[in-house]
Amino acid sequence: MKKLTRVISVCAAAAMVLTAVSPVLADDEKFVIGGIGPVTGAAAAYGISVMNGAQLAVDEINAAGGINGYQVEFISADDEHDAEKSVNAYNDLKDKGMQMLLGTVTSAPCIAVGGEAANDNMFLLTPSGSAVDCIAYENAFRVCFSDPAQGAKSAQFIGEHELATKVGIIYDSSDPYSTGIMESFVAEAANQGIEVVSNEAFSDNRTDFSAQLNKAKDAGAELVFLPFYYQEAALVLKQASDMDYAPKFFGCDGMDGILTVENFDTSLAEGLMLLTPFTPNAEDEMTQNFVKAYEEAYDGLVPIQFGADAYDGIYAIKAALEDAGATPDMSVSDLCEALKVSMGNITVEGLTGTITWDAATGEPEKEPKAVMIENSEYVAMD
Template identity: 60%
Template sequence: MRLWKKALSLVLVSAMAFSMCACGGKKDEGSKKTDTFKIGGIGPTTGDAAIYGKAVQNGIQLAVDEINAAGGINGKKIEYKFQDDQNDTEKSVNAYNSLKDWGMQMLVGTVTSNPCTAVVEQTHNDNMFQLTPSATAVESIQYDNAFRMCFSDPNQGIASADYIADHKLASKIAVIYNSSDPYSSGIYQKFAAESKTKGLNIVAAEAFTADSKTDFSVQIQKAKSAGAEMVFLPIYYQEASLILAQAKKANFTPKYFGCDGMDGILALDGFDKSLAEDLMFLTPFTPDSKDDKTQTFVKAYKKAFKDTPIQFAADAYDCIYTIKAAAEKAKLTPDMSISDMSDALKKSMTEIELSCLTAKSIKWSADGEPTKEPTVVVVKNGAYDVAE
């Protein structure tokens, strides 16, 4: 009787071991069963930052549709799915896990910096390739599996100070920034350091936080009292619109300069566009550019989504074409494991150089950072124009 029980136990143990081995192989088997590339996207399509997430979602969709119509990547079509994270780190991680369950092989996202910094921990652990169109915090791509299309916060701060100094726009500058936001504070820190080397005088540096971003009277008065000729605003357009309106009421009319978070201010419901006249900001894209590539994109975007694209849509569109170029360089196939895809893309991303919507020439280093020339736009007559 004991021998029979012992034999039965051995059979059960063997069966369990076989079952565990089979389950352990599901990750690679899932890739082998698909004949399409599965690309996921994450960003806010609801909440305060929804204008960015919707633009990214649409920009990806337009590129995917074009590429699929032209035969796909290496002859294989793309499947695409986008998840809303409401600009929230926990929701972004949940969105990532949901997309993993769907079978995602590559991620475009996330859109904003804090969620991206949280999600990159997950993609790094899974060794999944990640390309963010617009997360600018340095930490957002801190691992070798992650790259970005946009400038990082430090690069935006440096480029802004250089442009202001080189074009002699002002010498006495005030800064109003969000000290609770890595995007804003990161740009400010590098802007302040570069300003010293460029001979710019920061006469006031006034912070606000996420809990105090509606009344800017104190910051405006300090900038005015300091004699600022220009106010640098490394913040998002929602807060910037309030500052412009409140500064006018305070009879303070300096020049204004911002970064890519300013994109979208002219589309803000109820905003008086005249308040933004002559506002300048860094952005790699404006829909009013006359080049054929931009106009073709704008026309297609308007037809598909009944809206005018902003920079975030263009960055996302370029992300998909970048993945296509890198995947074709690496000769990717959908049956490869997620990790093998990532390893191949890490290498090929450093070997390609593209001309796209957001850069005449762009290439990447192994740290995931892009190299490209900055572009500055200025608001004229309620529309964006490329600054000289």
């Protein structure tokens, strides 16, 4: 009875194997940039935004004559925010002729792909992978701040602007992003004359934060630092208001999106400060043009910072390729060697600030931007 099943299964497997062979050769006439990120699943909003932002930049570059006279092609693959699938996506893009990688979008997959890319000596620029290990190898660079950098920059911002001296922290201990920011914040706080009076953790899928808020309140915290994502932050703000506790609140780039939470009373977010590299309603011409083009291309969708990071990432690759005078017929490894040097030479006037790179560490240098929410809008602070 099982025999026929076996025969058919084996045939199916063989058919799959056959379709998997015959890799596509790279086209010498154009640059091929790959993008990996979660386009499905829980983190899909980030991946979709990155793919859209990158595609927009590539279309602009092609319309303006390409890079060094060559056209650019952007190909993307879904990784579902899973390290193993991300490596599969990377291999798939390699088969399709990828020469440089813009990705991956999320941290843990980025670490896994980073290892593979280092073996192949493939140039990697992650728009938003913020964990330290994402760019552990020298072929890897990033556009966003690393987690420790964000924590330290937050502490510096609070210290320099004398927002508070007694700070309470609530963080998500199951999330590397949150934990990473918290650790560097605590380390830097001491240098800034900030006293951390309470430091309380919660674990994922938590909906009640009253214990953590009470600790902060009892310890007399003037400012509560919330280094985690906006979904939970919305609950924290609501519960703080329910218990008549009104300190200043300060978040990081994960807070971006709090005004879009459904059924959230946005008046609760008044006065909330957050560190974010990009705000869609900034006044400058570049942001305005980007937001307009993005909305036109993607049915009125408003870009989030991930899209902006990706847009800057593509322009960084363009600048580096131009600096190196690279051509598409160079091998992946030669391109990587050339780009590694050029990344240290370029300056990108991007949506997320004026960025330069440290060619040795791969970390970006740019001014942190903070905004405060006033009348349900982001207003830049300086």
